[in-house]
Amino acid sequence: MKLKTTLLGATCALAMASAAYAERGADGEVKLTFPQAVSIMNPYLSGGTKDIWASSMVLEPMAGVDPEGNLVTKLATEIPTLENGGISADMTSITWKLQPGLLWSDGSPITADDAVFTAAYCMDPAGGCAQATKFEGVASVEAVDPSTVKVTFTGPKPNPYTAFVGSLSPLLQKAQFADCLGAAAPTCTDANNMPIGAGPFMVTGFTVNDTVSMAANPNYRDPAKPAFATAVIKGGGDAEGSARAVMETGEFDYAWNTQIPPDSQASMSADGKGQFVVAFGTLVERIEMNTTDPSADLPEGERATAKHPHPILSDIKVRTALSKAIDRSILVEVGYGEGGKPTCNVIPGPAAWASDNEGCIAQDLEGAKVLLDEAGWKDTDGDGIRDKDGKKLSILYQTTVNPIRQDFQALIKDWWGEIGVETELKAIDPGVFFGGDPGSPDTFQKFYADVEMYANNSDSPDPEVYLGQYQCKNAPRPETQWQGENINRFCDPAYDALIAELSTATDVPKRQEIAKKLNDMVTKDSMTVIPLVHRGTLSAHSNALGGVMINAWDSELWNVADWFRVK
Amino acid sequence: MLTFTLRRLLLAIPTLLVISLVIFLLVDLAPGSPMSEIPLTVPPDVRQRMIEALGADQPVFFRYFLWLRQFFWVEPATLFDSWFGTSLAGDEQRILSWQSRSPVFTIIGQRIPQTLTVIGTAYLVAVLIALPIGIYSAYRQYSFFDQAGTLFAMIGFSVPTFFSGTLFIIIFAVWLGWFPTKYDTQLSVTDWPSFLERVRQMVLPVMTLALANAAAISRYMRSSMLDNMGMDYVRTARAKGMPEKTVILKHVLRNSLIPVVTVIALGIPSIFGGAIITENLFGVNGIGAALIGAIHANDIPMVQTLAFIFAILIVLFNLIADVLYGLLDPRIRYD
Numbered sequence: 078m079k080l081k082t083t084l085l086g087a088t089c090a091l092a093m094a095s096a097a098y099a100e101r102g103a104d105g106e107v108k109l110t111f112p113q114a115v116s117i118m119n120p121y122l123s124g125g126t127k128d129i130w131a132s133s134m135v136l137e138p139m140a141g142v143d144p145e146g147n148l149v150t151k152l153a154t155e156i157p158t159l160e161n162g163g164i165s166a167d168m169t170s171i172t173w174k175l176q177p178g179l180l181w182s183d184g185s186p187i188t189a190d191d192a193v194f195t196a197a198y199c200m201d202p203a204g205g206c207a208q209a210t211k212f213e214g215v216a217s218v219e220a221v222d223p224s225t226v227k228v229t230f231t232g233p234k235p236n237p238y239t240a241f242v243g244s245l246s247p248l249l250q251k252a253q254f255a256d257c258l259g260a261a262a263p264t265c266t267d268a269n270n271m272p273i274g275a276g277p278f279m280v281t282g283f284t285v286n287d288t289v290s291m292a293a294n295p296n297y298r299d300p301a302k303p304a305f306a307t308a309v310i311k312g313g314g315d316a317e318g319s320a321r322a323v324m325e326t327g328e329f330d331y332a333w334n335t336q337i338p339p340d341s342q343a344s345m346s347a348d349g350k351g352q353f354v355v356a357f358g359t360l361v362e363r364i365e366m367n368t369t370d371p372s373a374d375l376p377e378g379e380r381a382t383a384k385h386p387h388p389i390l391s392d393i394k395v396r397t398a399l400s401k402a403i404d405r406s407i408l409v410e411v412g413y414g415e416g417g418k419p420t421c422n423v424i425p426g427p428a429a430w431a432s433d434n435e436g437c438i439a440q441d442l443e444g445a446k447v448l449l450d451e452a453g454w455k456d457t458d459g460d461g462i463r464d465k466d467g468k469k470l471s472i473l474y475q476t477t478v479n480p481i482r483q484d485f486q487a488l489i490k491d492w493w494g495e496i497g498v499e500t501e502l503k504a505i506d507p508g509v510f511f512g513g514d515p516g517s518p519d520t521f522q523k524f525y526a527d528v529e530m531y532a533n534n535s536d537s538p539d540p541e542v543y544l545g546q547y548q549c550k551n552a553p554r555p556e557t558q559w560q561g562e563n564i565n566r567f568c569d570p571a572y573d574a575l576i577a578e579l580s581t582a583t584d585v586p587k588r589q590e591i592a593k594k595l596n597d598m599v600t601k602d603s604m605t606v607i608p609l610v611h612r613g614t615l616s617a618h619s620n621a622l623g624g625v626m627i628n629a630w631d632s633e634l635w636n637v638a639d640w641f642r643v644k
Numbered sequence: 645m646l647t648f649t650l651r652r653l654l655l656a657i658p659t660l661l662v663i664s665l666v667i668f669l670l671v672d673l674a675p676g677s678p679m680s681e682i683p684l685t686v687p688p689d690v691r692q693r694m695i696e697a698l699g700a701d702q703p704v705f706f707r708y709f710l711w712l713r714q715f716f717w718v719e720p721a722t723l724f725d726s727w728f729g730t731s732l733a734g735d736e737q738r739i740l741s742w743q744s745r746s747p748v749f750t751i752i753g754q755r756i757p758q759t760l761t762v763i764g765t766a767y768l769v770a771v772l773i774a775l776p777i778g779i780y781s782a783y784r785q786y787s788f789f790d791q792a793g794t795l796f797a798m799i800g801f802s803v804p805t806f807f808s809g810t811l812f813i814i815i816f817a818v819w820l821g822w823f824p825t826k827y828d829t830q831l832s833v834t835d836w837p838s839f840l841e842r843v844r845q846m847v848l849p850v851m852t853l854a855l856a857n858a859a860a861i862s863r864y865m866r867s868s869m870l871d872n873m874g875m876d877y878v879r880t881a882r883a884k885g886m887p888e889k890t891v892i893l894k895h896v897l898r899n900s901l902i903p904v905v906t907v908i909a910l911g912i913p914s915i916f917g918g919a920i921i922t923e924n925l926f927g928v929n930g931i932g933a934a935l936i937g938a939i940h941a942n943d944i945p946m947v948q949t950l951a952f953i954f955a956i957l958i959v960l961f962n963l964i965a966d967v968l969y970g971l972l973d974p975r976i977r978y979d
Contacts, residue, residue, distance in 0.1 A: 110826065114929075114937065116744035124682035124694075205697025207682065209690045263697060263745040264737065270746065285744045285751045286937050287929035288829055311826055313927045313937075318813075322826055325818045329826070508942055511684070512677035513691065519675070536685035543685070560688035 102293045102306035104642035107622065109634075110319045110329040114286040114312020119269040120245055121199050122262060124207040129244055130333060131289055131310050133632035135182075136247035136274040139173045139192075139226075140238070142630040144356070146427040146538040148238060152179060152187065152248065152275060152298075157237075168233040168583060173241060175224040180296035181250050182279035189220035192241060194251035196228075203259035210542065211239045211246040235583045236539045244632035245536070248275065277303040277638035287312060297638070304624075304641040317341065323617040324351045330622040333633060336615050339414025351620055355416050355613035358629030359543070360534040361425055362417075362485075364399075364474075364607040366390050369566050371473070371525045378555045381524055383566055389470065390527060394452040396604035399472075399528075401448070402492040404440035409610055411488065412481040420611035424540050424596045426629075432593040434601050437608075445496045456497055463497040475503040475519075476530040477510045485530065485609070515558045522553035524564060532612060538630050539588070541579055544595045547605075548573050567605045572598050645970060649963070656959050663955045664715075668708050668948055676942040678742045698742050700944070711948060714739045719749055743943040751934060751946070752953075756916070758829060759923070759930035763915045766850040770857030771908060777858070778865020778904075782873065783892060793862060800859025809852040809925045816848060823848050826927040849926040853919055857911070864907050868900040875899075902972050909965040913957035 115131040117123045139153040148156045154174045157163020164171050179187040196218035199206040206212075216231045218240070228240055240246055250273045257265035271280040277297050282290035291308040311329070320335035322328045324345035335353065337345075342353060370385035379385060389395055405419035421437040424430055454463040454470050463470040474490070476482045483504060490500040503526060505519045510531070518525050535543035545551070546562035549570075553561035572595065579591045599606050616633060618625045624640040627633055678700055679691045686694075695701050702710075714737070721733035738747040781793040817825045824845050833839045872878065873896055881891045920932040931950065938946035970976050 110927075116741075116941075117746075122745060124679075124686045126683065202693060203697065205694040207686060207690065207694060209693065210685075210687060260697070263740060266746045266750070270744075282830065284754050284829060284929060285741070285746050286934060287754075290830055309830065311828070311927060313929065313933055314826070314924055318825065318925065318927075321813070321818065326821070326825055328824055506676070508676035508680040508940065510680075512675065512680040512942070513688070514675060514677050517675050533684045536683070557688075560692075562684070562687065 101297070101301060101303065104304040104306070106307045106309065107305040107331070107637075107640060107642075108329045109308065109310045109331045109333065110314075110322055111310060111312045111333045112314055112316045112319045112335070115289050115310055116286055117269050118272050118280060118283065118289065119249075120247065121204075121206050121208050121249070122269060127312065127333070130632050130634055132247070132272070132274075133244035133276070133634050134278045134291060134308065134310075134637050135276045135280055135294075136244075136249070136272055137276045138243055138247040139175075139241040140243075141632075141635050142243055142538065142628070143635070144626055144628045144630070146630050148242070150176075152176060164237055168230075168235060168237065170227055170229040171234075171237040172221070173226045173228070175226070176298060177224065179275060179298055181273050181275060182294040182296055183250075183273050184296055185250075185252065187248065187250075187275055188223045189226045190223070191248050191251045192226040193218050193220050194254065195247075195249045196240060198249060198254060198258060198262070199246075201259040201262075204262040206262075208245045210536075211242075213239070215240055233581070233583075235581065235588065236537075236541060239537075243537070243630075244635065250274070278308050281307075299638065302638040304639075308637075320345055320353075320617050323619050324348055324353075327351075327619060327621075330619045331625070332617045334614060335617045336413075336416060339410065339412075342414050342416075342615075345617075349620070351617055353415060353615055353617050354625060354627040355615050356627040356629035356633065357418070357426055357611060357613040358534055359424060359426055359538075359540065360532050360612040360614070361420060361423060361608050362530065362532045362610040362612055363423070364489075364528050364530045364609060365524075365564050366396055366399075366605050366607070367524050367527050367529075367565060368568075368605065369524075371527060373525075381566075382554050383552065383568065387527070388468070389472070392452050393604055394448045395454070395470075396607075398445040398448040398452075398496060399493065399498070400437055400604055400607045401441040401445040402496045402498075403437075403489055403607070403609065404492065405438060405609055408485055408488065411484055413610060413612060416613045416615040417610045418613075420608045421600060422596055422608055422611075423600055423606055424535070424544070424592060425608070425611040427538050430538070430540060430589050430592050432596045432600075434597055436601055440492075442492070442495055449496060449498075454497070461494075461497060462499045469499060470497065471499040471501065472528060473501045473503060473526040474528050474530070475505060475510075475526040477507040478504045479507070482530060513560065515560070520559065521564060522559050522561060524553070529564075530609075540592050541588075544579070544592060545576055547595075547599050548576055565605045567599060567603070569598065569603070645967070649967060652963050652966070656963070660952075660956060660959060664712070664948075664952050665708065667951045667955065668711065669704070671944050671947050671951070672704050672707075678942045678944070681941050700742065711739065711945065715949065715952070722749075739945050739949055741938070741943050741946045743938065743941040743946065748946050748949045752931065752950070755929055755931050755934055758827075758928050759916065759932070762827075762846055762849050762923075762928050762930060763853060763919055763932075765846060766853035766919075767857055767911065767915050769850055769854040770861060773854065774858040774861035775865055775904075778862040779869055779892070779897065781862070782866045782869030785870065790866075793866070797859040797863050800855045800857075803855075805852050805856055805919070805921045806925060808855060809848070809922055812848050812852055813925075827929075829927075829929045849919075849922050849928055852922050852925075861904065861907065861911075864904050865900070868903050869896060872896045872900045902969065905968055905972060906965045909961055909968060913954060913961050916957050917954050 111127050113127045115127055117128050118132045120129045120132045137151045140148045140156055141151050143149045152175055154176050157171050181187055199208055200212050214230050214234055216229045218228050221227050253268050253273050257268055270283040277294055278291035279294045281292045289310040293303050293306050316335050317337050319332040320337050323332040325348055327350050368387055369381050369383055370387050371381045409417040409419055419438050421434045422432050449463055454465050456463050486502045493500050509517055509519050510521050513520055521529055547567050549568040551561045551563035552566040553559045575595055582588045621643050623643040626636050628635050718733050718736045718738055722738055725731055725733050741748050777793045781790040784790055813825050816822050827845050831842055833842050881895050920936045923930040923933040935950050
């Protein structure tokens with residue numbers, strides 16, 4: 078009892094102490110470093126994570142997402158729900174109410190007109206808005222009164238928290254961007270580099286691809302925050318250099334994206350100046366199986382299309398054997414250390430959405446060999462490579478140029494060699510691989526290989542859009558100029574039907590159940606996708622910086638207003 | 645001499661036009677897309693609209709002539725406007741970077757000072773180190789000093805800057821804690837302490853680059869000195885009873901400098917070009933870092949403009965080196 082009282086007293090004292098210290102601008106400067114420098118501060122014109130995270134310190138949405146995946150209010154008074162009437166009963170509209178008395182950093186009031194303008198800005202087809210998906214299905218955005226915004230959708234929207242939610246979709250100031258609609262959007266250099274926002278900081282200086290200087294926003298809605306008077310984001314260099322500047326020399330307080338080899342992680346942590354923090358979102362490094370024949374003998378236009386099923390990988394036994402031969406724990410150990418976990422799922426999180434599928438974690442070389450025997454692939458000529466009907470079990474395995482991926486390729490080639498599969502490796506420049514140029518044979522969409530490895534993720538905790546990628550209609554093919562997200566050309570009518578069901582389901586547990594089923598259909602049931610590693614984003618912060626709560630569902634800097642200097 | 649210079653300048657115009665076309669086609673035909681850095685979560689139709697908003701879907705020759713017009717008319721006109729308050733450029737679009745949507749020349753203007761101070765200082769330091777080493781190594785050929793100089797040059801030549809730079813960071817920043825690893829580009833020199841801070845943050849990048857540059861120049865200096873020391877006029881000078889100092893520093897050195905000056909002059913465009921690796925390593929926001937960033941992002945307007953500016957500088961400094969030749973060596977005349 079006594080101990081408990083003492084502890085309680087101590088906690089209260091601590092709480093009081095931190096409250097007493099809380100004063101805007103009392104803690105001096107906070108210094109952040111990004112391995113990729115910030116190019117622009119307007120998230121609507123850049124899909125680059127570096128730009129979006131940086132702008133999240135300045136621009137704020139109605140609501141954000143916390144590390145557990147729950148919505149938290151930013152500019153709104155409360156999160157609209159069916160219960161509180163914020164979402165209409167037929168789910169076709171959502172109404173946001175702005176907190177009273179909100180001001181932009183220049184002192185002018187924030188009104189519903191600004192939100193209406195922001196929607197018009199991003200929905201203008203000539204503007205090339207990078208976050209257009211956030212406004213997909215939006216029929217109109219109107220100002221009911223100066224502090225109320227109503228977003229109406231073209232149909233029932235089970236997940237209406239898209240527009241104005243999260244750092245991808247913050248409010249812009251109408252007065253500043255009024256002349257920047259449509260085709261004029263890229264030409265508004267000053268507004269794009271130094272947007273006026275409602276966030277805890279405001280931009281005071283911007284050098285392209287180098288440094289963003291910020292000062293505490295004098296009109297921030299919480300008068301006690303932020304604790305720092307100024308903030309600087311210095312960009313450039315590499316992950317190793319950024320990590321070193323926080324963990325070894327202590328020049329910076331926070332480094333984003335310090336994905337460095339596990340042994341460097343360990344030696345830097347040992348210095349005791351800072352720590353690595355990792356956020357696990359939905360990023361999964363995976364091997365995708367080609368269900369179509371990429372053979373160069375086929376004419377262009379038919380090669381790697383649904384006209385010709387894959388001669389080897391069409392057999393689920395072969396696909397399963399390839400998955401069984403891989404030891405995912407070793408991959409994590411070699412490539413990611415603290416920043417990764419073995420996984421068998423395409424949707425590895427949030428926990429409520431993730432399937433309990435763990436069957437692939439343990440490596441099973443013998444089981445893989447048995448499966449290949451059953452499939453009719455036997456080593457008849459004794460050269461160590463299995464064959465069938467005079468054709469060798471030989472696979473072309475491509476990925477991007479990246480040291481970790483090349484390590485993975487080498488390891489996996491060895492394991493596949495042990496079960497009698499010959500593997501040819503190919504590494505492609507990431508700019509080409511992800512570039513999507515329909516004229517290039519090396520894009521990941523064209524998939525002129527048998528298997529390929531890369532990472533992908535869902536940009537929201539609700540994976541509806543992400544799972545929708547594997548529908549038949551999304552297969553890249555000549556008719557779509559080789560665009561489309563269904564890389565494997567996976568096509569299962571049952572899957573498409575389930576996606577349709579998901580898009581109308583409104584009950585959250587029901588949605589989660591469908592998502593798990595969909596996840597299993599592309600992974601353990603069909604082995605079309607072989608997930609390898611659930612990757613986190615690894616960042617580093619100095620021990621002198623307090624309040625960091627890393628977040629995988631929104632900007633990592635989502636609570637930068639609460640950061641403080643540990644004294 | 646004047647006609648020679650004029651003729652060379654006139655000849656430079658078609659050369660540069662051809663160079664600009666070749667660069668444009670090379671950059672444009674190289675695989676990759678400005679959208680390759682956009683996350684996969686952005687769907688294809690949104691990507692397509694983003695490409696259209698950049699104008700990247702226009703035919704290649706349309707974009708080339710637009711770029712030519714922007715480079716030779718809009719940009720100079722904008723500069724003229726900003727100096728004299730005229731409005732020659734009107735509302736015409738300047739060359740915009742695809743990555744940052746900022747005018748390319750604004751970015752270059754922001755970055756040139758860093759490149760000139762850091763890379764320029766490094767070059768100057770390199771020349772100041774290299775010349776004495778080269779002279780003394782040649783004068784005392786095969787001495788201990790010469791061997792040490794050769795070793796120094798070998799190290800400078802063969803150790804790439806990404807290695808030597810990282811090594812310097814680990815020794816001088818992590819272990820000893822003397823210098824910062826990241827260059828603070830916001831630092832403005834207003835008083836003595838801020839000047840010292842500027843010097844402190846310049847030490848590591850300057851050291852890294854000076855080592856690499858000094859190695860080459862010292863070897864040129866040494867071999868040029870050795871060539872001249874065996875000449876008859878040197879023997880004559882010594883026979884006349886001139887002091888050794890005069891023989892070496894007046895007669896031999898002056899004659900040996902001719903090829904070295906060419907090497908140094910031809911190296912100057914690389915100062916403007918920046919040092920891609922070193923700038924990136926130390927976070928100096930110079931031209932080199934801008935170029936590599938633009939290449940990674942497939943930012944064609946930026947890469948094209950920078951590459952073309954380098955081409956102009958190289959053509960120009962070739963000419964300057966040729967003219968200097970004539971001035972230094974009266975035997976060489978172009979008329």
